[in-house]
Every structure is written in C-alpha cells, then in structure tokens.
Amino acid sequence: MSDLERTNSNKNLNSKSELLLNVKDVPFHLCKETLAKRSAIVSSLLERNKMDELPCILQDIEADPETFELIARFCYGYKVKFTSNNIVSVLCIAYYLGMNDEHSTDNLVGKASSFLETRVLPCWNETVNALRSGDKSLDKLADFELVDLFFDSLIEKASYDPRILGEPPIKNREEANEYRPNPRRRLFDNDWKSEDLITLPLRFYEPLMIRAMESRRIPVEYMVSSVCSYAKKWVFDAEESVSGKKREVVEAVERLLPHQRGLISCDFLFKTLKHSIWLEASSECRNGLGMRVSKQLDLAKPTDLRILSQGESLEDIQLVRTVITSFYSNYEEETEDVSPFVKVAKLLEGFLFLAASESSALKLDAFVALAEITVAISQGVLRYSDGIYRAIDAFLDRHRYLTESEKMEACKVLDCDKLSRQGCEEAAKNQRLPVRIVVKVLFVSQLQIRDTVAKEIRGVEEKVDEEDEEEEEEEEIRVWSDEDEMEKMSEKLLGLEIENHECVVHRWKKTKKISVWRQVKRKFGCLTTTSSSDDACTCDVKNKKKKKKKKIHHYK
Template sequence: MSDLGRTNNNANRNSKSELHINVKDVPFHLCKETIAKRSAIVSSLLERNKIDELRCILRDIEADPETFELVARFCYGYKVKFTSDNIVSVLCIAYYLGMNEEHSTDNLLEKASGFLETRVLPCWNETVNALRSGDKSLEKLADFGLVDLFFDSLVQKASYDPRLLGEPPIKNSEYRPNPRRRLFDNDWKSEDLITLPLRFYEPLMIQAMESRSIPVEYIVSSVCSYAKKWVLDAEDDSVSGKKREAVEAVERLLPHKRGLISCEFLFKTLKHSIWLEASSECRNGLGMRVSKQLDMATPTDLKILTQGYGESFCFEDIQLVRTVVTSFYANYTNEEEDSEEDVSHFVKVARLLEEFLLLAASEASLKLEAFVALAEITVAISLGVLRYSDGVYRAVDVFLERHGYLTESEKMEACKVLDCKKLSRQGCEEAAKNQRLPLRIVVQVLLVSHLQIRDTVAKEIKGVEEKVDVEEEEEEEEIRVWSDEDEDEDEVEKMSEMLLRMEIENHECVVHRLKKTKKLSVWRQVKRKFGCLTTTSSSADDACTCDVKNKKKKKIHHHYK
C-alpha cells in the first residue's frame, strides 16, 4: 500500500467505517463509504451487512495486491496509470466490483475500457502483452467477450502483415505487406505469439487459419516456433504434462500438405510425442505427415527416429523406421502427379534407405541385430525399384570394417542380406578383391561375375549375328528394290511410248480437222464469189451444192484409200 493509503488507513483505524481486506496476505484498511461510492457490489454488501463476501470475491478473481491498490487509489480520487501489463486485471476487478457508469459517473470500468480500446488494441505489442499478462483474469471475463476482442485484433493485424507471426519459412519470399501495416510498423516483430499460454495460443491460431486471410506458411512458421520453445528445446522434464499438451496441440494445428514443414522438425516432433506418451491421435497424425514426405528427407533426418531418450544417437528404435517406411508405401497417393513421378518418389526412398544404412554402418555402437534389421528393410524397399544393390554391399563392407572383432559366423550373418546376383560389374570386381568378406561370399561373387561375363559374350555374339542378318536383309532388300526399279522403268517407258503414239494420232486428227475446215471455208468463199449462195436462186444453189458435195465425197473417199 502507498504512503498516502497508509495515512488514510491510520486516520480511520479506530472508525467503525473502516474496511479490513486481505489480498493474498497483504492487508488493506479502507474507508467503507469511499469504496462504496465507486463500487455497486461494496455498497450492496454494506447495506446487507455482508462485507465478508467481499473477501470471497477478491479471492475468486485472484486479484493481486498491486492491482487492487490501483483500484483503491482510484476510489480515493487519485489518477491511475494504466499499462498493458495491468489493464486486464484492472478491468476484471472493476467488472466484478460493479464500478460502472450506472453506479457512478466517470467510473473505473469506463476509463479502463477506453484505455484498452485506444491505447492497447491498435498496437500489436500492447495487445500481445495485455493478453499474456491477463492470463488468469481473462478466465473470469469469459462472459465479457474480452478474449474474442483480443483475438479479432491480432488476426486482423496479422492479415495486414503475416510477418507478425514470424519470419517467412521460405527464403526470398515474394510477399509484400499491406500499406495499412504502417499503423503498427514500428513494433511488428517485437512481441511473439509463442509467449502466450497454450489455452490462448491454440484457439488464436485456429481463428487465424479459419480467417483464410493469412498465408498458411506463416501460421506454420509460428506453430513450429511454438513447438521448439515449449517442447523440443524445453529442458524442464518436471513439466512433462504441459509438454504433452503442447505437442498434442501442435499436431492439431499443423497442416497435412507436403513440403510446408521441414522433415527434421516433423521427425523430432514425432519422436518427442512418443517419449511424452502423447495420445494415439497425435502420434498417428505426426507419423502420417512424416510418411507423406519421406522422399524429401535426408539420412540425418531418418537417424532421428532411432534416437534413444535423453541420449545421443544410438540406433535403438529400428521398428519406428520400419513403421514410417511401411506407412509411406501404404498411404502415399498424389492425384496431381503422374505414374512416372510416383516411381521417382519410390526410387528416392530406396536411395534414402541405402544412404541411411551406410550412415548407420559407420557407427561403432550399432549392433549386428540392428544392422541386419535395417539392411532387410533396405533390401525390401529396393526390390523392383533399384537395378543394382551396390549400396547394400558398400554398407556391409563399412560395417565389417568398423566391427573388425566379428567372428566368421557373425560376418556371414551380416552378409546374408547381400544379393550377389544384383551387384553391378564394378561391384563384383570390388567384392571379389575384398578380404573382409567371408570366403563363401567371395566365391558367390566370382560365380556371379563369371556368369555375367558369359552372358555378356553371348549377347555380343548374338548382336553380331543379328547385325549380319540385318545387313543381309538390307542387301536383299536393295536387290529387290533395284529389280523393282528396273521393272518400273520398263513400265514407264511403255507408258511413255503409248502416250506418244496417242499424242501423234491426236495431232494428226487435229491437223486433218483443221485442213478440212480450211478447205470448206475457202470453198464457201468461192461459192459466194460465183453467186452460188445467193438467196434469190435457191434451185441453182441446191444444184451447185449437190454437185460440190458429190465431188467432195469422191475426193475424200479417194484420200482415205
């Protein structure tokens, strides 16, 4: 209590109007009438002589001494300094004590609401800080709608500038902030939502996703940061219950789309969900996300699944690798991609398993049973996908090198996963000279190498024979073509001669027709000259014409003879 409060308390200590209240073991001695003028609840309790109920009210709302002192100072007429740290608590006390305008003008509830509206909600930093500081008080103000007011303000600001949720997870982002962001540009990255309690953070993120005005990449960035702070990087094992709740909430918030979340984060979160004994829905959901983008992972990412709790990587949990790989092949579907691209995903996973097996084989702590289990998974994945098994051979070679103490039978156990028939020619050459391999395996490699050489020679001989046959067929085809060309040339010559004869005959007919026409036309001119075609003497004309026709017939008949 301030010095001024103590002075007033001392002046009224022996008065019957003195009000004694303890707020979390801190005593307050106040004037009943002064408090009753501002508080409708205190006034009602005094009228009914039930002042003890006031202590219950303050205990229920978990009022802290500092905030209650501000409220008391306001009742005494002093100016109250509102901040984002105390505004929610002040609102809570003023609300429950009935310090509204109906009881007294210019009251505390109105002043605190005005400060919240004009000084807190317009600013991102102040809004986040007020929401975080008023964690316990907001539970008592559920009916007041204050939480929804905070959420709406934060989502609206994040819609203008999604970077308020965190840096974009993708480099060289083409996002450009809304010009309206200048209203709160000065502090856009000062306060982070991941500092909020889980009971505020999860519903806020859900509202942000439902708004569809914020790119999902920024929401994912915020959720991943929240998981790192409260689950992955949290060192306090005594709060495993809170960490379990956090990882389950993170799983509910993460989208299922491929590529939005890094494989390393998903693998770590899945492993922590198992350690924390999270719900089966949480573990299955994270496992599904991991399997959907298994082809995008690296051997180091896959190594996370074998890690023991609280220890370095020691390849303890091989079964989890088997489960994830099985889930990938059982549930992988992508309608947007064609079959060739689907096969490429399977090839990537097969290569991933080979590289991971080689990485595991280089660990001296890897046991023989674990290596064989991993190798069997790798071989099963490569069937029908990879042509050669050289990757498995190299892993076996590295394992034998790092575990030189193995007996001959143990070496054979490690080599039982090696299919010599699927080794390439180079792989066979290397294995045949490898002194670390058991003698039986070397003999198998030599036999396979011999068969490969035999098959290669047979293929070459067959190829030569086929080439000779092809050449002979080509020669025969050329001969047939030449003979066909000769026949075609003969036919062309015959046709040419026939056309020539037809042209000649046609030409003669045309010439004959022209000559005939010319003779007739000349004769007609002669007849006109001698008056044979006059219209006045038709009989003479007929006689002349007949005579001419007779002569012409005779002449033409003589000509064809």
Template sequence: MSDLETRNSKSELHINVKDVPFHLCKETIAKRSAIVSSLLERNKIDELPCILQDIEADPETFKLVAKFCYGYKVNLTSDNIISVLCIAYYLGMKEEHSTDNLLGKASSFLETRVLPSWNETVNALRSGEKSLDKLADFELVDLFFDSLIEKASYDPRLLGEPIKNREETTSEYRPNPRRRLFDNDWKSEDLITLPLRFYEPLMIRAMESRSIPVEYIVTSICKYAKKWVLDAEDSVSGKKREVVEAVERLLPHKRGLISCEFLFKTLKHSISLEASSECRNGFGIRVSKQLDMAKPTDLKILTQGYGEKDIQLLRTVVTSFYSNYTNEEEDSEDVSLFVKVAKLLEEFLLLAVSEDASLKLEAFVALGEITAAISLGVLRYSDGIYRAVDVFLERHGYLTESEKMEACKVLDCKKLSRQGCEEAAKNQRLPLRVVVQVFFASQLQIRDTVAKEIKGGEEIGVWSDEDEIEKMTEKLLGMEIEDHECVVHRWKKAKKVSVWRQVKRKFGCLNATSSSSADACTCDVKKKKKKKIHHHYK
C-alpha cells in the same frame, strides 16, 4: 481504546490480497465501488474483507485501484489492464455509481490503446490469463482473437516466416505496402508465448477464417511445439504431452507443408511422452505420407540409439508409407516415390555405419533387411547396401567369418551394378562365399545384356560358356583369396546348367533349414501382396 481509535477502526476497511494487508477508508472506497457502498448501507461490514476472494487479484494491481479511489491517476498498461478491469468489475466501479469511474476508463484504454496494437493485444492476453475467466460475460477473449486474426490477415508475417520445404516450396507472400502494419526493424510479439488454452482456439479460429495463408499458421504451430516441447528442458512431462497432442490436432495433413525433420521429432516425442494413440498415429501418418521427402538425417532421429523399439518404429513408418499406395495399377509417380524411399534407406544405412562405430551387428542386420526389402523390385541396382556392408566390415575388423556372413546376408549380389561387382570382387574384407556370388552375379549380368541386344536385332559376337568361365577364372586367379584354387577347379569343371546349383549346395542355400548366413545373397524375397494395414506407433 479511545473513542477516536474506535471511530477510526470502524471506518477502516481491512483487506488482505495474497497475504498483503490493506487498510483503507470505507467511505472513500464506497464512493467509487457500488459493492462496498451496498454492503455499508445494509450494515454487512463483515463481508467487506471477502469481496475479492473470488478473483485472482494481485497486490500491485489492487494498489492501483485503491489509489484511484483516493484520487490518484492510474497508470494503465497492457500488462495490468485485464486485472484492473476484473477488480473494477467485481467492485462495481461503474459509471452508474460514480461518473468518470475506473471501469469506464479501463474499457476505453483497452479499446483505444490495446486492441489496435498487435504487441499490446498479445501482451494483454498473455498477462491477463487468470483474470479473463472472471470476465467471461464480456467475451473479451473473442475480442482479442478477432483483433489478432484481423491483423494477421493483413500481414501474415506476424506469425513468422514459413520455412520452405526442400521438395515443395510455398509461394512467397508479399503484403500490400499500404496494408503493412510495421517496419522491418520493429519486433512483433510472438503468439507462441501465449498459454495453450488461448493458443489452440486462436489457431483453430485463424484456420477457419481462411484469411491467413495456411503455411504461416503452420509456421507458428511448429514454433510453438519447438518452444514448449522440443526445446523445453525443464517443463513437466504432463505439460509437454498436453502441448504435443494439441499440436497434432492443429497441424494439417497436406503433404509438404511441414518439414520432415519436425515431423520425425514430434513423432519421437509423442511416443516418449506417452501421448494419446490418436496423437502418435497422427504424426506417424503425416511422416509416412511424405517419407520420400525425408533426408537420411531425418531417419536418424527415429532410430537414435538403434534399439529394438527404434528399429521397429522405422519399420512401421516404412510399412505405413507403402500402405498409402495399394492400387494394383501403380502410376509412374508412385514408382518414383518408391525409388526415392529405397535410395533414402540406402543412404541412411551408410550414414548409420559411418557415424556410429558402436553399431551392433544385430542392429545393422535389422536395418539392412529393411533397406533390402524396400529396394526389392524397385531398384535395378543397389550398390548402396554393398557400400554400407563394406564400411561396417571395415569398422568391425574383429568379426568372425560367420559374423561377417551374417552382416552380408542383407546384400543381394544380383542387384549390384557392373561397377559394384568389380569393386566387390576385389574387396578382401568380404567373405569368400560372397565374392564367388559376386562373380556369378556379374556373369548373369553379361548374359542378360547379350540377350537383350540379340533380342533387339543387333548382330554381335556372343561369348561361349567357356570364354565366360575362363574370364571369371582369371579374375579369381588375380586375387589373393585363401583356397581359391579349389573354387576355380570346381567352377571350370561345372556345366552351364549346374554351376550355380553346385555352389549353392556347397554354401547350403538349397537346404531350407540352412542358416540365414549361408544364403546371404542368393535367396530372393518373395514380394507380398499389398494390404491395407493399421499402424500403431508405440
């Protein structure tokens, strides 16, 4: 090796940045870098190649820094500003070492060009994720957060427009035109592109500031969950689980702020991702608190597949809803909520049998029992269950008579309206036993109506027992039901007190050990006293 080559070798600084080699002049770099200058003065040349090993420097950014040392103009952007700051800081490129140095230029760019702009701030925070840890002493993250919260306080629409709940609408936010930060045609960077380690503390600080309407914060959180969990097909389950747990921590518990559809989906995902029990229970509580606001399609999210665990999840949600109202003296508002949920379950049951022809008998009965239990003591009439049974029998014409009775056991004939009774009495898909029970339910309705009118002091003509029996007999005779003559004969001979008892004995309803299909529509479910229950969503 010649003397010239030896001198050149000694004057060069060899650095590898992510396997990309750089051969730089030591003296040139030392003029701008206090760290390089200090190592050369102390003759610690061996340490020079390791000066950047503690930071996540990328080759392109380091190339910019090196060119600055050689006198070239540096093109600073929101994409590279944090990385440039980090390298300049670690190399000691301060004003004390050299005037008009890189650290000062980068700091000025951050202050004047990045932080005043929403888009540039979001982009810089997202791009400089790894480098920001190395600049913790500068508290740059807090600086970014404060900048973003200030801008969102002036115009919350930067977080996204809230989706109004169908039951509880939020007041429309109208920002002061003087305080608008952007035109409608200008697309803002979305905070949901930030990594979770920045997004969660930012949202916490935004809520603590109380300067941004909560519905806008909720909108952003829901969009974050949608991007990283609900719509993320290729994401690792561990990352999804981390996000869904953070989303549950962030979301408020106030009724109506979050759509039921979103809550049902996140609850389902929290279970499938095996999130923490706190997360699963948190979503379950939110769902149960506004179950009355849900739609039948929302319930379908929970029970998709209609497996045993899916149906148990629905049962848990419903039970949790009722446990929220445990006062013995329920006000009228509570009762109206019970009515809404009872009707919701009837609509859902009908939706389930209408859209899924493969719905199994066991699943239908399980769903029907939940629906019937909810309507008990809440709905005076529940024709919805009858319509669901009718559709189920129509779509499962291959069922045996005993299987049809099993399906009909969720039907309480006494809760059919007058119109429902008329339709059921003509329905040849129903088993004979159920049709007879429908007739007697209709008779009881007539008696109740007459009794109420008499009690009200009105003078009316009251039918005799024979008149009622004749009327029911004529209805039976008008229908093509196998062996109906036997039923009519037994009915006409029966006395008023013993009629219902004889039919129940025939159907096995008086026997405590009789099959569940035999007492399909006649045995009332006793209403249990409400207790506080801790629900676990598994």
C-alpha cells in the same frame, strides 16, 4: 512508503472505518467508505452489514499487489497509468468489484475499457502483450467477452498481413531479405517487429488458431509456420522438467496441423512424432502424426529417418517399419506412378548407410532387421543392390571386432547377383567382407563379363547380319535399277528405229516425187521458170542448142 500509505497514515483511520486486505501477503489498510463509493460490491456488503465478508472480497480472483494498488489509488482519486501489461488485470478486478458507471460516474471499468479499445486493440504488439499478461485474469471476464475481442482483433490484423504470425515459409534467403513492413506500420509503430503469438499460453493459443483456421482469412502456410514455431519453443527447446506441459502442447499441435501433403516439413513431423512417443502422448496424437509422416515419406531425407532411430534399438527399427508400412498402405491403390516407391527405396538405402556409418552403437540384430526392411522395399524397384553393399561395408568398418560368422550374418541380406559391375569390382577387393562373399562376387563378376562378351558378340553378329541384309537390298535395288535402265534404253532404241524408218520412208517418198516431176518437166519441155539454178533446167532442148553452138566456127 507509497503515496497511498502516506495518505492513509495522514487520515489516521480508526478501526471502525478501516479495512485490512491482504493481497498475496501484502497488507493494504483502506477506508471502507472510500472503497464503497467506487465499488458496488463493497457498498452492498456495508449496506447489509456483512463486515466479516469484506476482507475476503478478493479471494475468488487472481490479483497481484501491483494491480490492486492501482485500484486503490483510483478509489482515492489518484491518476492511474494504464499499460498493456496491466490493463487486463485492472479490468478484471474492477469488473469483479462492480466498479462500473452504473454505480458511480466516470468509474474504473469505463476508463479501462476506453484505453483497451483505443490504445491496445488497434495495435498488434499491444494486443498480444495484453492477452499474454492477463492469462490468469481473463477467466473472470467471460461475461465481458474480452477474450473474443482479443481474438477477433488479432485475426483481423493477421489476415491483413499474415507475416506477423511469424517467419513466413521462404524458399530462398533473398526473399527473406526483401521483407519489409508495410508503410502504414512503419509510420505508426516505430518498433515494427511484431510480438510473436507463440509467446501466448496454450489455453489462448490453441483456441485462437482454431478460430483463425475456421475463418479461412489467413493462408494456411502461415498458420503452419506459427504452429511449428510454437512446438519448437514449448517442446523441442523447452526444459525437460515440464514433461506434462510438453505432452499437452504436442497433442494440441497435432490437432492444429493440417493433413495436406507437403505443407509441413518432414524434419518437423519426424521430431514431433518422436517427442509424442517419448512424452507418452495419446494414441490419437501418435497415430495422427504417423499418418502425416507416411503420407509424405517419399519427400523425406535419410537424416529425417535418422531422428526416429537415435536409440539404436529394435524398438526404434520397429517404428521405422510401422511408418513404412503405413506409407505402402496409403499407396496400395495408386500403382501407376512408381516414382514414390523408387524414392522410398533409395531413402531406405541412404538411411541404412547413415545408421551404419555414424554410430558403433547399432547392434547387429538391429542392423540386420533394418537391412531386411530395406531389401524388401528395394526388391522389384531398384535394379542394383550397391546401396545395400555400401551400408554393409560401412557397418563392418565400424564393427571390426565381429567374427567371421557375425560378418556372414550381416552379409546375408546382400544379393551379389544384383551388384553392378563397379560394385563387383569394389567388393572383390574389399578385405572386410567374408571370404565366401568375395568368392561369390568374383563368380558373379565372371558371369557378368561372360554375359557382356556374349552380348557384344551377339551385337556384332546382328550388325553383320544387318549389313548383309542392307547389301542384299542394295544389290536388289541395283538389279532392279539396271533392268529399268535396260528397259528405258530399249524403249529409246525402239523409238529411234521407228523415227529412222519414218525418215527413210519420207525420204523415199520425197525422192520418188522429185523424179516424177522431172519426168513431167522433160515431157512438157520445161514450161516452168521458177528454177533457181541451171541444174534445175535439164531439158533436152537446151542441150541441143549447146551442141549446135559448139559446131559454129568464126573465122576472121
């Protein structure tokens, strides 16, 4: 027996003052006058003598026995313990019963509001917990604008630290290990690990995220991270029995996801698209997800495309075709950059190999249809068809029971002329291929060898021709250089001849001058005394004296 029940039994309430209220089949025997002192609604009914309406005062509000017991205890003067789990429900019932300060001072609405403002809204964890716990009660508090208070508080805190929205988009594990809460949160909150918004019901989560996106105060990548986590919890990992709720979540997730390319992982988009088809979501939802997938198809992996074709049926293949067609329609005007088309062609080849090698449930017609799509995508984009060959080989390996005609049906998409040399070598030895395909591969291989030899011969000839041309050029250069040397030598010889001629003339002139001078000296009797030797003085007078001296003889 609770304290409230003991109090009521001690007071021995009579039938006139007693009020019986059933809250979810739990009876409460209360005093009408005691309730009327705190509740304006009960007081008004008593004043108007509408006693028959008193037992129904809670029929229009969601009230649980635990919360109503707190309300009754407050009316009887007991101290009420507020928590983030009960504060919204207490506020809702107190607001509905008119337990405000206008009716009675220091009333329940004022006390609960003060606790909400000072103890709940300043803390992220308490705010999320209170909003989640008061799911069924907040509708009655529309005039109180309590939902807006919760939303504004959460957005402000998320803008201050976006990581509390959930797991941030981390590129490597080292960044994840480096994450720590800021010192302020560690100081005032021992359990700094935040409550996740994905625990909120959809009726709160979607409008909260819309308001957060409109505020533009939170980085969009953290918003996307939260939305993806929400879909994983309520759609991917949820029980199959709640398909109706799943459909609502998928449609809401599609509305919340941005259209920005590369911001959402391909794996998530493919999973969401697949679930939207399974759950028969609205056409707007399916088309929106398909558009997002097609915009970044060149960023996907073969395992991402595998998500769409897990049923191994023609319908799944048609879904792949639809996504690819949408991709090409988005890029039909952007023809300068061909790298996205190359990536998608390689993606289709990898996906075809993956689908053919992983499961034997893939039917021949579905494989051929998927292979035709792959060939159409790779035509004019990829140089070789080795990827198609390896996918066919994997399919034949998983389906060894196929007849020769069925094998030819699987191989009809293979263009042997586009096989590389290595691909031809592998295919020529492959016993799983039909004989006609092997013969064709051998013929192609022979043509490749012939072309290779012809190219090599042509290359040698061109090299010889180039060498001959180079030799001719060198010879011509050599001839020209020889002629230049000859011309230079001729010029030198001519110069030497001119110099020699001048020397001869000079010497002749010099000799001639000396002879005249000697004649002058002989004529004038050697008047000069500047001769430097006896040979310079050769006049006749001197010679005569010598002759005379020789004729003189001295005798003793």
